[in-house]
Amino acid sequence: MQALKEIHSSFVPLPAENVDTDQIIPARFLKATTRDGFGKNLFRDWRYENDDETRPKADFVLNQPQFSGTILVAGKNFGCGSSREHAAWALLDYGFKAVVSSFFADIFKNNALNNGVLPVIVSESFLQKTFSLSPADALHIDVTAQTITIEKTGEQESFELNPYKKTCLLNGYDDIDFLISRKSAIEQFESAKA
Amino acid sequence: MGKTLFNKIWDAHVVEKIEDGPSVLYIDRHFIHEVTSPQAFKGIEKRGLSLFRPKQTIATADHNVPTLNQHLPIKDQLSKMQVDQLIENCEKHGVALYGLGHPYQGIVHVIGPELGITQPGMTIVCGDSHTSTHGAFGTIAFGIGTSEVEMVFASQCVLQTQPKTMRINIEGALQPGVVSKDIILYIIAKISASGATGYFVEYAGSTIRSLSMEARMTICNMSIEMGARGGMIAPDQVTFDYLKGRVYAPKGNAWEQKISEWKQLYSDADAVFDAELHIDASAIEPMITYGTNPGLGIPVQAHMPVLESIANEGERKNMEQALRYMDLQSGASLLGMPVQHVFIGSCTNSRIEDLRLVANLVKGRKKHDSVKVMIVPGSQQVAKQVHAEGLDKIFTEAGFQIRQAGCSACLGMNEDKVPAGEYCISTSNRNFEGRQGAGARTLLASPLTAAAAAITGVVTDVRELIK
Numbered sequence: 001m002q003a004l005k006e007i008h009s010s011f012v013p014l015p016a017e018n019v020d021t022d023q024i025i026p027a028r029f030l031k032a033t034t035r036d037g038f039g040k041n042l043f044r045d046w047r048y049e050n051d052d053e054t055r056p057k058a059d060f061v062l063n064q065p066q067f068s069g070t071i072l073v074a075g076k077n078f079g080c081g082s083s084r085e086h087a088a089w090a091l092l093d094y095g096f097k098a099v100v101s102s103f104f105a106d107i108f109k110n111n112a113l114n115n116g117v118l119p120v121i122v123s124e125s126f127l128q129k130t131f132s133l134s135p136a137d138a139l140h141i142d143v144t145a146q147t148i149t150i151e152k153t154g155e156q157e158s159f160e161l162n163p164y165k166k167t168c169l170l171n172g173y174d175d176i177d178f179l180i181s182r183k184s185a186i187e188q189f190e191s192a193k194a
Numbered sequence: 195m196g197k198t199l200f201n202k203i204w205d206a207h208v209v210e211k212i213e214d215g216p217s218v219l220y221i222d223r224h225f226i227h228e229v230t231s232p233q234a235f236k237g238i239e240k241r242g243l244s245l246f247r248p249k250q251t252i253a254t255a256d257h258n259v260p261t262l263n264q265h266l267p268i269k270d271q272l273s274k275m276q277v278d279q280l281i282e283n284c285e286k287h288g289v290a291l292y293g294l295g296h297p298y299q300g301i302v303h304v305i306g307p308e309l310g311i312t313q314p315g316m317t318i319v320c321g322d323s324h325t326s327t328h329g330a331f332g333t334i335a336f337g338i339g340t341s342e343v344e345m346v347f348a349s350q351c352v353l354q355t356q357p358k359t360m361r362i363n364i365e366g367a368l369q370p371g372v373v374s375k376d377i378i379l380y381i382i383a384k385i386s387a388s389g390a391t392g393y394f395v396e397y398a399g400s401t402i403r404s405l406s407m408e409a410r411m412t413i414c415n416m417s418i419e420m421g422a423r424g425g426m427i428a429p430d431q432v433t434f435d436y437l438k439g440r441v442y443a444p445k446g447n448a449w450e451q452k453i454s455e456w457k458q459l460y461s462d463a464d465a466v467f468d469a470e471l472h473i474d475a476s477a478i479e480p481m482i483t484y485g486t487n488p489g490l491g492i493p494v495q496a497h498m499p500v501l502e503s504i505a506n507e508g509e510r511k512n513m514e515q516a517l518r519y520m521d522l523q524s525g526a527s528l529l530g531m532p533v534q535h536v537f538i539g540s541c542t543n544s545r546i547e548d549l550r551l552v553a554n555l556v557k558g559r560k561k562h563d564s565v566k567v568m569i570v571p572g573s574q575q576v577a578k579q580v581h582a583e584g585l586d587k588i589f590t591e592a593g594f595q596i597r598q599a600g601c602s603a604c605l606g607m608n609e610d611k612v613p614a615g616e617y618c619i620s621t622s623n624r625n626f627e628g629r630q631g632a633g634a635r636t637l638l639a640s641p642l643t644a645a646a647a648a649i650t651g652v653v654t655d656v657r658e659l660i661k
């Protein structure tokens with residue numbers, strides 16, 4: 001996992017609520033056996049007419065060149081539905097490093113963090129403010145300080161991040177390394193239980 | 195202060211709690227399938243590890259499998275590759291696989307309980323959000339991502355932050371024509387698709403106690419559709435009777451000992467929940483969804499909400515998009531609307547009791563000419579039982595197509611899909627855009643309501659047929 005300390009970028013606004021993981025990456029693209037290459041199918045059916053890459057839907061934000069950046073800002077309850085980690089892989093592969101929303105589904109939040117994609121939970125009013133910014137406006141996310149700032153206005157909010165997960169993100173550690181280091185405690189637990 | 199059922203099981207499985215962080219939670223049983231496991235196997239191989247406790251992982255192939263001609267090679271090459279990869283991975287790492295052709299193959303959340311692998315008091319995970327199904331046996335069961343599958347492979351543990359607890363009490367008798375699917379669709383419509391996010395839900399009350407294990411599984415299965423980490427029901431005599439004699443259920447003295455342990459698995463009278471909800475069962479009617487998340491459901495007799503009456507802008511836009519996708523009119527009724535497909539199957543409603551319910555209603559009737567009806571048993575064992583009970587005859591005579599076990603048309607991943615623009619009444623769990631195939635329009639309902647539409651060809655109040 002790549003370490004993530006801060007992000008300074010313009011953003012892609014997706015105000016829809018309840019964006020489910022079937023939209024982020026439809027099931028028919030889950031047939032790969034590696035973690036790579038999911039980005040081209042990110043939001044596939046919102047992005048293209050009739051599944052045809054030569055016919056991008058003009059009204060979808062990923063097809064609007066004025067919007068770009070490594071931050072996706074989405075409506076509440078982002079990532080609901082299926083547990084497919086492919087959703088986090090698709091976002092990462094496409095180039096997103098953070099998703100900002102007022103509310104995330106649990107499994108998606110974990111999956112994102114496990115891949116170094118930062119879920120940033122902001123208030124509904126901060127979210128709406130962000131949606132009203134112009135495409136060129138940048139956001140600044142500081143993982144250490146746990147803050148997100150609208151560059152132009154200086155408006156800032158703190159976001160929650162579990163201290164353990166924060167250490168992982170800042171250093172690029174993953175949970176598996178940690179769990180392997182706890183093997184003797186796990187074995188002890190097993191013998192006590194038996 | 196007493197403990198909740200959730201806390202009793204959680205506390206018994208915490209290996210250690212990281213300061214200011216999650217807990218290391220020990221996992222008793224780990225189910226895997228072909229879609230969310232290959233990257234995890236690759237991951238541990240890359241680290242030069244073998245599976246820490248391979249005997250505690252059980253595999254099946256369900257998402258990608260065809261539901262016709264399962265004896266032939268899978269036609270879709272990518273699907274075939276994934277299923278083949280699962281076989282290879284399981285052989286290499288010593289994992290028991292109930293794959294295609296095995297008499298125990300089926301949807302992972304159907305086979306775990308029916309084989310007696312799922313037992314009260316356990317922690318159970320699977321790279322699949324509907325793992326919450328197993329909570330019907332009084333387990334902590336939840337869906338995980340592939341990185342977490344890799345964690346279980348490597349350490350038989352996951353790192354989890356303890357969720358809050360919610361109890362949903364359902365009291366009273368159900369009306370005729372109302373079944374467990376209606377209960378859970380009613381609850382989700384009431385609290386929304388995100389109403390239980392952050393919580394682990396315990397379903398309790400006299401209504402729940404009166405339900406069979408199959409019906410309880412349907413309810414726990416859809417906990418995730420309101421955002422819950424999982425759902426659970428305290429085990430009781432119904433649970434013990436279901437488990438007794440199953441392939442992997444304890445036998446002899448071990449059974450007696452387990453029963454006495456399992457009888458301790460309930461929320462203490464003075465246990466406190468972070469949230470509590472009370473539902474009057476008699477108020478629940480046959481339900482159907484009209485939108486593109488499972489929270490957008492109404493009683494089949496009711497009208498869809500009027501857009502202009504929704505005050506919250508985000509919600510209104512959400513509803514507008516849903517109605518546009520579904521090509522439905524705000525404020526209208528669904529009754530009498532033609533449907534082209536009926537799908538009876540999925541980890542929500544493909545168990546023998548679901549199929550008995552359907553058979554009972556359609557016996558001596560025929561499907562409407564304009565509708566295609568698929569019955570997909572959840573497992574080879576369910577399929578066998580269907581034949582043993584002669585239900586297949588009833589279905590065939592009604593013009594229903596009986597297929598072989600798998601996830602089928604629930605998720606648009608295998609050959610079974612609903613064409614763009616067409617409507618399907620489905621007993622599955624998700625009505626997301628494109629869930630049953632790109633452009634497909636899904637109306638979620640109970641097996642009874644689905645069967646009623648199969649007969650009439652239109653959205654129907656099943657109570658009209660059981661008068």
